[in-house]
Amino acid sequence: AQSVSQHNHHVILSEAASLELGCNYSYGGTVNLFWYVQYPGQHLQLLLKYFSGDPLVKGIKGFEAEFIKSKFSFNLRKPSVQWSDTAEYFCAVNFHYSSASKIIFGSGTRLSIRP
Amino acid sequence: DSGVTQTPKHLITATGQRVTLRCSPRSGDLSVYWYQQSLDQGLQFLIQYYNGEERAKGNILERFSAQQFPDLHSELNLSSLELGDSALYFCASSATVTQFSGANVLTFGAGSRLTVL
Numbered sequence: 001a002q003s004v005s006q007h008n009h010h011v012i013l014s015e016a017a018s019l020e021l022g023c024n025y026s027y028g029g030t031v032n033l034f035w036y037v038q039y040p041g042q043h044l045q046l047l048l049k050y051f052s053g054d055p056l057v058k059g060i061k062g063f064e065a066e067f068i069k070s071k072f073s074f075n076l077r078k079p080s081v082q083w084s085d086t087a088e089y090f091c092a093v094n095f096h097y098s099s100a101s102k103i104i105f106g107s108g109t110r111l112s113i114r115p
Numbered sequence: 116d117s118g119v120t121q122t123p124k125h126l127i128t129a130t131g132q133r134v135t136l137r138c139s140p141r142s143g144d145l146s147v148y149w150y151q152q153s154l155d156q157g158l159q160f161l162i163q164y165y166n167g168e169e170r171a172k173g174n175i176l177e178r179f180s181a182q183q184f185p186d187l188h189s190e191l192n193l194s195s196l197e198l199g200d201s202a203l204y205f206c207a208s209s210a211t212v213t214q215f216s217g218a219n220v221l222t223f224g225a226g227s228r229l230t231v232l
């Protein structure tokens with residue numbers, strides 16, 4: 001069955017540190033890739049997405065992600081984090097089949113930033 | 116406000132009971148998704164509807180059912196509730212489901228928090 005893995009459950013960083021959150025999926029077919037963020041007390045919202053073209057995609061608030069098809073990965077990065085980046089981050093994959101599609105989320109990574 | 120409306124926001128009920136959670140998608144969106152978020156299991160995909168028809172099913176229990184009505188709102192019915200059903204239930208909507216369009220980006224509601232005592 002298709003799955004999405006986020007290996008880091010909780011990441012703690014100091015302000016200005018660089019961030020990389022891992023996301024891997026299992027499926028050999030067509031996929032669209034997303035990162036969503038859930039700030040404390042708020043609903044999930046889109047951070048960035050990949051559909052086709054340049055595998056390096058840029059999102060809001062200085063985040064970017066790189067799709068590496070050979071590694072089935074879509075890691076999220078930010079060169080310098082801020083305290084306001086404290087949130088839970090979810091990788092999501094839209095798996096496309098011949099007659100349907102399904103959007104599966106990873107288990108999430110809680111990011112805590114020390115001021 | 117994301118445009119996706121979920122009611123009720125909070126619900127406390129007892130084991131064995133049945134509840135209905137309601138979701139109104141963002142205006143113009145045809146697809147509705149239901150997810151369950153619990154502390155130990157992350158965001159679990161339950162079911163997806165597109166324009167009134169079921170399109171995909173995830174880890175939805177047989178005690179749970181859902182439907183999407185002609186006006187595109189959706190209801191998730193949870194019956195014979197157990198303590199383990201306590202969770203945040205999210206509804207999300209998207210304009211379409213095609214792989215060729217950016218329109219399958221999900222817009223989430225604020226969630227319905229269910230507590231089963």
